[in-house]
Amino acid sequence: xxxxxxRVAGLDVHRDTVxxxxxxxxxxxxxxxxxxxxxxxxxxxxxHLAEWLGDHGVTDVAMEAxxxxxxxxxxxxxxxxxxxxxxxxxMKNVPGRKTDVADAAWIAQLIEHGLLRASFVPPPxxxxxxxxxxxxxxxxxxxTRAVQRLEKVLQxxxxxxxxxxxxxxxxSGRDMLEALVAGVRDPEVxxxxxxxxxxxxxxxxxxxxxxxxxxxxxxxxxxxxxxIDGLEASIARVSVEIDRLLEPHRWxxxxxxxxxxxxxxTAEVIIAEIGVDMTVFPTAxxxxxxxxxxxxxxxxxxxxxxGTTRPGSPWLRKALVEAALAAARTRGSYLAVRHARIRARRxxxxxxxxTAHVILVAAWHMLNDRVPFVELGPDYYTRxxxxxxxxxxxxxxxxxxxxxxxxxxxx
Numbered sequence: 083x084x085x086x087x088x089r090v091a092g093l094d095v096h097r098d099t100v101x102x103x104x105x106x107x108x109x110x111x112x113x114x115x116x117x118x119x120x121x122x123x124x125x126x127x128x129x130h131l132a133e134w135l136g137d138h139g140v141t142d143v144a145m146e147a148x149x150x151x152x153x154x155x156x157x158x159x160x161x162x163x164x165x166x167x168x169x170x171x172x173m174k175n176v177p178g179r180k181t182d183v184a185d186a187a188w189i190a191q192l193i194e195h196g197l198l199r200a201s202f203v204p205p206p207x208x209x210x211x212x213x214x215x216x217x218x219x220x221x222x223x224x225x226t227r228a229v230q231r232l233e234k235v236l237q238x239x240x241x242x243x244x245x246x247x248x249x250x251x252x253x254s255g256r257d258m259l260e261a262l263v264a265g266v267r268d269p270e271v272x273x274x275x276x277x278x279x280x281x282x283x284x285x286x287x288x289x290x291x292x293x294x295x296x297x298x299x300x301x302x303x304x305x306x307x308x309x310i311d312g313l314e315a316s317i318a319r320v321s322v323e324i325d326r327l328l329e330p331h332r333w334x335x336x337x338x339x340x341x342x343x344x345x346x347x348t349a350e351v352i353i354a355e356i357g358v359d360m361t362v363f364p365t366a367x368x369x370x371x372x373x374x375x376x377x378x379x380x381x382x383x384x385x386x387x388x389g390t391t392r393p394g395s396p397w398l399r400k401a402l403v404e405a406a407l408a409a410a411r412t413r414g415s416y417l418a419v420r421h422a423r424i425r426a427r428r429x430x431x432x433x434x435x436x437t438a439h440v441i442l443v444a445a446w447h448m449l450n451d452r453v454p455f456v457e458l459g460p461d462y463y464t465r466x467x468x469x470x471x472x473x474x475x476x477x478x479x480x481x482x483x484x485x486x487x488x489x490x491x492x493x
Contacts, residue, residue: 086196092189093145103186128158146170164180166200183320204357218320225313232306240293263300340455343409355398366446375439406437416458
């Protein structure tokens with residue numbers, strides 16, 4: 083097997099230790115030598131690791147993506163070496179040879195022969211942005227769970243506020259909850275706190291607010307409201323920090339915001355997950371494949387297997403699917419029409435993934451060429467398909483529904 087890299091190192095990374103195996107030519111140059119050492123994962127130990135690799139003239143380093151433990155190791159080495167982060171599933175060792183030393187040596191052998199494929203690791207500023215957007219998403223999810231717990235307490239108390247109001251934390255709902263915590267139990271008084279569009283529903287509110295709200299319910303609701311307020315304050319502070327990091331990439335946010343269904347937060351997540359430098363993805367298809375938003379390719383013995391999409395970034399996928407569902411509700415847009423056509427044939431889940439794929443492909447072209455989104459219009463398919471073909475397609479759909487149709491051409 084051809085030797086492509088002379089001086090390499092493989093790292094088996096754990097929480098507290100890093101097993102490093104360096105491979106390099108012998109003094110005579112006739113054979114390969116290897117040396118293995120174990121280091122800690124503190125900053126000082128990682129500095130010693132970098133010095134040891136430098137003493138051996140190592141140029142390329144490879145490591146497995148193990149949770150978050152690889153991050154400090156990668157950051158300590160990326161300025162001095164060509165560091166490759168690799169999916170652990172892509173470099174399985176021979177069964178029965180599973181030790182830290184064997185794993186490090188196996189990684190080193192694979193990289194020296196060019197048998198590893200690097201995972202995408204964005205630059206440091208995008209990694210910082212990614213950490214913040216993911217943390218904000220975690221806070222938003224926790225806020226949603228807190229609201230659900232609040233609703234559960236109200237149901238336990240027989241307060242059916244959400245049966246009338248759209249949200250338990252609307253302005254009117256918040257006033258009613260604070261009044262309940264303060265000791266107000268009269269449904270007449272509570273219903274009069276309704277504002278705006280809830281005013282015509284006062285009669286229904288009186289009935290919904292007549293429960294058995296007790297002191298212990300008030301204590302739980304008070305703590306829940308305080309917890310939600312704290313989460314909202316944390317989300318606001320994290321958003322300010324995200325805005326600061328995004329300032330150099332404001333042009334990218336403004337471009338992505340022109341896509342139907344993509345709002346400011348979705349644009350921030352897209353940039354945090356894929357960056358703004360599209361040269362790391364040769365084509366839009368490479369990006370879609372990396373993100374797990376294109377059909378899987380599984381074929382054996384001439385038979386095609388499942389076309390299920392491969393795993394990708396769950397953070398990016400969730401944001402794009404939410405954007406796809408929002409685009410499907412955008413009137414007068416190409417994405418809404420395309421989503422409706424696919425949903426009619428393949429179902430809502432496949433339609434959402436297909437629309438998310440279109441949004442991601444558009445984002446690649448927009449970031450690569452620095453151009454805004456081009457709206458193709460809701461009549462795109464009508465303009466680009468012949469009337470005869472569209473007539474045949476509609477006839478097939480009607481016949482599939484059990485209808486017999488006769489076409490009479492208009493004068």
